[in-house]
Amino acid sequence: MTTPDVIPPFCLVRGTRPLLLSIPHVGTHLPAALRGDYTDIALQLADTDWHLDRLYEFAHAMGASVLQATHSRSVIDLNRPPDDQSLYPGQVTTGLCPTETFRGEPLYRPGRTPDAAETTRRLGAYWRPYHDALAAELARLKAQHGRVLLWDAHSIASRLPRLFDGKLPDLNFGTADGTSCAPALLDRVTALAAGSGCTSVINGRFKGGHITRHYGQPASGVHAIQLELCQCLYMNESAPFDYRPEVAARLQPTLRALLAAGSDAVVAVGR
Numbered sequence: 001m002t003t004p005d006v007i008p009p010f011c012l013v014r015g016t017r018p019l020l021l022s023i024p025h026v027g028t029h030l031p032a033a034l035r036g037d038y039t040d041i042a043l044q045l046a047d048t049d050w051h052l053d054r055l056y057e058f059a060h061a062m063g064a065s066v067l068q069a070t071h072s073r074s075v076i077d078l079n080r081p082p083d084d085q086s087l088y089p090g091q092v093t094t095g096l097c098p099t100e101t102f103r104g105e106p107l108y109r110p111g112r113t114p115d116a117a118e119t120t121r122r123l124g125a126y127w128r129p130y131h132d133a134l135a136a137e138l139a140r141l142k143a144q145h146g147r148v149l150l151w152d153a154h155s156i157a158s159r160l161p162r163l164f165d166g167k168l169p170d171l172n173f174g175t176a177d178g179t180s181c182a183p184a185l186l187d188r189v190t191a192l193a194a195g196s197g198c199t200s201v202i203n204g205r206f207k208g209g210h211i212t213r214h215y216g217q218p219a220s221g222v223h224a225i226q227l228e229l230c231q232c233l234y235m236n237e238s239a240p241f242d243y244r245p246e247v248a249a250r251l252q253p254t255l256r257a258l259l260a261a262g263s264d265a266v267v268a269v270g271r
Helices: 058-062 116-145 183-194 210-215 245-268
Strands: 010-013 019-023 065-069 148-156 171-174 200-202 222-230
Touching: 010 116, 019 058, 019 116, 019 245, 058 245, 065 116, 116 148, 116 210, 148 210, 148 245, 171 183, 183 200, 183 222, 183 245, 210 222, 222 245
Parallel strands: 019 065, 019 148, 148 222, 171 200
Antiparallel strands: 010 065, 171 222
């Protein structure tokens, strides 16, 4: 039996704008009771969405609410459905409690992978608190503004042959094939992206994970967009995964403009 984890599963800073920035894969904490189960490769945390809290730090000054995970996705993936159904049937992906890295390397030592009881425990300890907070903050912002934009922020190495061919576009927007947000809102955001100097794609290899697909309900006033960034835009993609502030500074104005345009547009949707 594992001992209680003393680190809360998320950090939430409430804002005033109709915008919730969710960062579910930025966490790096591995509970002490679990660390011995992981391989040396796993302890490198290579599949973390490194430094996104720092990259998006301007969001606080914009008035956005910011929700971010504290624990590693290697403990439990907050962007997977609780029943662990595949989001991309027929394609290589990782599950609710991942057992391998994006490169196919084992995360757990032999005989240490989480069983059904441990998965259920992790759902209660880490997954549900994050989603309860996310749902409650969306409800608060929607009650205040009538509509709200959920921006689910992710990043990934630009080249991962096991997951996709070649180099990923810089900006990968996912809206569950157009179902998670109003077309006019997405058009406003992607028009800015097209003029940013970055390459971009809509609903390409990444169409949005569980968060985008579950919470994006435009008819109910919640619009959701996932943005998967290439990590080379702001950091080194190899260990120790250093943040590159001079490179990130060139990307941040684009991200700021995307968030501002999206949150302004969400208020006008339906008028």
